[in-house]
Amino acid sequence: MHSKESEELPAALRALREKGDGFVSPPDAYFAQLAQETVARVHRPAVVRTWRSATWAVAASLLLLLGLWLALDRDFRGEGTTTPMAQATPSSAELLADIPPEAIEEYIGSRLSEFETELYAAQPPNE
């Protein structure tokens, strides 16, 4: 670290750096084992899909599609007892109205880089 920057550190932080971080390192054997385990994991063969499992997956998908098609067809012809999907699904505005503003704010906040946000808050770009 640059000596000037080091001198500018508060005394408590300078003293703590001299003391170290308080963590201990694992023994050498840990790293030897870690290297072996990593290589073994990299070389572990990938899961191979067998013909039989693929057949079952295709059969299940076809059955699901058939069920969906029958249900939709019933609704389209007016035989179903449920309301049409367009009427039953609330709009996004209605959905958002049920969510408190704090929750929306928290969601947006969690998507922003905390680091950049903080920097801009401390020093707006136009100042």
Added chain:
Amino acid sequence: MINAAEESAILTQLRDERQREQGFGALVRVYGPLLHRHLLRMLQSSADVDDVLQNTLIKVYRHLDRFREESKLSTWLYRIATNEALAWLRSQQRRERRISSEDPALTAGRTLRADPFFDGDAAQLELQKALAALPDKQRAVFLLRYYDELPYAEISQITGTSEGALKASYHLAVKKIESKLKAYAQ
């Protein structure tokens, strides 16, 4: 400190298909302790470090051919480890936000007191608690500068952030930690 000759010898082995595993063993032996300590400081939990360090090393092994020697090997390793740690922390925070609203400093204090890889005194624990309260990326910048004493140019390569932003971030972190330590001392 790892010297250039040692780095070069490891890279030579890694480039040779027949010596790759041996070279990887040497890489983990030489750089493993460095990465383990960096991840311990970032994650403040040795159990999490075990997982994140292995994920890091798997990525390193799989992407060895992508290392073009445009930076030091340690810089490239730090970059992968830091990204893995930040991704881990993001997913952990998403999980924890659903079940707990505890102050991260308190959580870190509790976790570290029970961690076999933490042997610090009360003041060192207070510093760790202050670090836990920093945003993750700012903590990474602070740790790389304060403990590892890396130049800003290298931290910039690791984090992908401009040197100016790094300096501002580091100084903000120092101010925040200082105020937390002052509050603790009073």
